[in-house]
Amino acid sequence: MTTTLADDRVRCPWAGDDPEYRRYHDEEWGTPLHGDRALFEKLSLEGFQAGLSWITILRKRPRFREVFAGFEPAAVAEFGEGDIARLMADPGIIRNRAKIEATIGNARLVRELADGELDELMWSFAPAAAGHRPRSMADVPAVTAESESMSKALRARGFRFVGPTTMYALMQSAGMVDDHLVGCWRAA
Secondary structure, three states: OOOOOOOOOOEEEEOOOOOOOHHHHHHHHOOOOOOOHHHHHHHHHHHHOOOOOOOHHHHHHHHHHHHHHOOHHHHHOOOHHHHHHHHHHHOOOOOOHHHHHHHHHHHHHHHOOOOOHHHHHOOOOOOOOOOOOOOOHHHHHOOHHHHHHHHHHHHHOOOOOOOOHHHHHHHHHHHOOOOOOOOOOOOO
């Protein structure tokens, strides 16, 4: 089931009536995203989102970008204890030490990869285009075989906060899968 709002656009119901959520739905979610920096940012923010609502992350994203050096993996990889203390004291982000340390650790792993390797690795798990489009949110999975495989591969390389549910959310947001519902104006 989709939702129609004041602008007469039919959207997936999760977009609700929050302007930032609608903008995200209309402009980003399900749009193919490439590039190591962009995917590192998505990986990091999805990790911070674990256990929270995505709108919380969207509202804090500008500050996350500011304090995490634009999510440039090489810059974040250089963060140390002083940076962790600085981040833990910043009310503009999610102050979870384990997630902050995981982001820094993940940046160090990305820095070790060849240019484009993170993009290639993550997109290697994108499933073939589905033969059907979900009709309701009940038809949208939380985990797939591909997200489980992506999670397993990233964990094997040492990445953290990359569980299969988090990886499926990343696959949706980065356009590796297109879960816009039947009737949504963004449905391909």
